[in-house]
Amino acid sequence: MHRFYGIRIGIFGMLSLLLFSSCNDYSSTGIEDSVEFIESTVPVAEAQDVTMDLKSGANSFALHLIDLSNIDPNPIISNGQKRAWCIEWDVRVIQGLQKHVKLHSTEGKVYWNKLNYLLNRIDHYKQSYPQITYKEIQAAIWSIVDYKPFSIDKIPDYPNFPSSFYEDGEYRFDVTLTKEIIEEVKIKASGSVFDKFALVIENEGQIIVTTSE
Structure with missing residues (x-):
């Protein structure tokens, strides 16, 4: 089960899982019960069964470098290599290949x-x-x-x-x-107009973001 989805359906159950997970360089302090965070994104319909290959992005001016595939044609995001960042400093990242990853748009969300x-x-x-x-x-x-x-x-x-x-x-x-x-x-930031916007990536590790195109 992806962590982002787990937050939606059972914040306290997922909290228990994270408190006992191994985090390599990270130490989990638990998930904040932020309904606003969860409900402030919109699923990208064409990117709900994505394959993602994640590795270090230090040489590409990003925390992570991700390679996305199996995205259907859409005006927001395409297949290929992207820079990515993390939202949770204290949750482990899962490097390598993941399937069934889901992307969520933040377009127009204050x-x-x-x-x-x-x-x-x-x-x-x-x-x-x-x-x-x-x-x-x-x-x-x-x-x-x-x-x-x-x-x-x-x-x-x-x-x-x-x-x-x-x-x-x-x-x-x-x-x-x-x-x-x-x-x-x-x-x-308030009142600014953006050429591109964050895409929140639901996966099995820490919540990460990339940008639209």
Whole structure:
């Protein structure tokens, strides 16, 4: 059963499963009971039985790199390789091949305005900040998606935080730049018009997102 669907039909049952799951570099703190999060997406009808191959996207300026197939023709998303990001820092990712993956659209949903603003600005940030990496973008996403409590300043207190972002008492990304991006998003996201929007990917691991085309 995919986790996204599990949240829809049994938030407390899935909570029990996650609390006892093995998370590699991640430590689960449990799923937040966020009805707004769950109900603020629309299934992409042509992408409800997708095959996804997921691997590290560090060399492609993303947390994950995914290869999607078995998507029927539609104006939102096509088959092929995409950059992807995660929403849950404390839930393990399942790399490799997965079948029966489902995609959900955030188009026109106010709940996702901040994330959609950020995703539309990634290329701008790459041009404006030569030092930026995928880590600043990912940390900003964790901060602006109102799904699980997250604060950059509290990272030292989070157990088993991903070592690629924080290790041995040191942040391994540009905290100042990340906070600047977060503040820009908070100020400018409301009322913005987006060329593309996030697609939430329902799968067996952590909830991840890619973008429309």
